[in-house]
Amino acid sequence: MSSVSGLGKRARLAAAIEKLGGWRFLEHCAARPGLAVLNYHRIAHPATDPLYRPIISATPQEFEAQMILLKAQFEIIGHDELVDMVVGGVRVKRPRILITFDDAYFDQFEHAAPVLRRLGIPAILFVPTGFLERPRLPWWDAVSWCLRHTRKDRLEFTYPVAIRFQADPACGYEAAIPTWIARLLAARPFDEDRLNDELERQTQVDPQPSAIVERLFMRVDHLRGWVDAGLAVGSHTYHHPRLTDLEPQQRHWELIESQRWLARVLGTPIPTLAYPFGTSDAVDEPTKAMARACGYQAAFAFEGGVNRPQTLDRWAIRRFGVGHADTTSMIRGRLASLLAFGRTVV
Ligand SMILES: [Zn+2]
Structure with missing residues (x-):
């Protein structure tokens, strides 16, 4: 994870290059055909949000500024053009x-959908359908909520890993949140109900506060509103597991159940999938083959980089995440350099 000062330097460098016309020059040069896929999570205010802040991609204002910039500088395709490209073999001649x-947080419907609709920008939302059917705080949000609200000055967890934290007099457990999330990511798979019990016992805070749970994720009517806005929906499995942790039968169920559920409530086929977590340890060849056998036509990973026509893997399409520390200038520069050189310079 980059340091705050590192991000500040990158933002200043990106702004300086933009001022000198560097990004415009790269955009002009970036004529090689390629597909760059951006991934957003929550659209919210990281300074005050009570949940897991690193998955906030932008504030509503920043998101709108980014969409205006992308629309002005790049050709943005939607779901149907993507399927034409990967299934129909339509070769793009330009970037x-x-x-x-990902994840169908309500703030994506509240803040992103109106901007996309107004600007006429297409997008795909990947939905872990269990988050809608049985709303609850996912483990990364439950951990953040409990550590931010506990009054205890020492915590000693034993499940799924043994770890102790001492509250900092100035900032409580803020520094402990990313530490424990990283340890939990490394400890997968673990039982989420058991983690909730452990959180409640140690922090004396309810890890599933009903007032937050009720409005955290979209409901079916929001999903229908998303589609009515001209936006597309894909599957993100049911429980949002790392698929490579699962036995084949359970992996198949995760892939097929979410696809069926979405097709049923939206009345449309669901040809695209995004693997939860999407990193190289979460996507393997058997999982890709199973996605294909379930009737998907394309699947997205979470590895950065650009997809060139000759190297595009339709079962692990590359994406890169937008983080709330990314300025519009950084995003513009990252896309221009990715499309021109296949790598980012800021
Ligand atoms: Zn996800």
């Missing part, structure tokens, strides 16, 4: 951008 969202 293209695709915008995706």
Whole structure:
């Protein structure tokens, strides 16, 4: 994870290059065909949000500024053009951008959908359908909520890993949140109900506060509103597991159940999938083959980089995440350099 000062330097460098016309020059040069896919999570205010802040991609104002910039500078494709490209073999002759969202947080519907609709920008939202059917705080948000609200000055967890934290007099457990999230990511798979019990016992805070749970994720009517806005929906499995942790039968159920659920409530086929977590340890060849056998036509990973026509893997399309420390100038520069050189310079 980059340090705050490192991000500040990168933001200043990106602004300086933009001022000198560097990004415009790169955009002009970036004529090689390729597809760069951006991934957004929550659209919210990181300074005051009570949940897991690193998955906030932008504030509503920053998101709108980014969409205005992308629309002005790049050709943005949607779901149907993507399927034409990967299934129909339609070769793009120029660089293209695709915008995706993961997890179906309500703030994506509240803040992103109106901007996309107004600007006429297509996008795909990947939905872990269990989050809608049985709303609850996912473990990364439950951990953040409990550590931010506990009054205890020492915590000693034993599940799924043994770890102790001491409250900092100035900032409580803020520094402990990323530490424990990283340890939990490394400890997967673990039982989420058991983690909730452990959180409640140690912090004396309810890890599933009903007032937050009720409005954290979209409901079916929001999903229908998303589609009515001209935006597309894909599957993100049911429980949002790392698929490579699961036995084949359970992995198949995760892939097929979410696809069926979405097709049923939206009345449309669901040809695209995004693997939860999406890193190289979460996507393997058997999982790709299973996605294909379930009737998907394309699947997205979470490895950065640009997708060139000759190297595009339709079962692990590359995406890069937008973080709330990324300025519009950094995003513009990252896309221009990715499309021109295949790598980012800021
Ligand atoms: Zn996700």
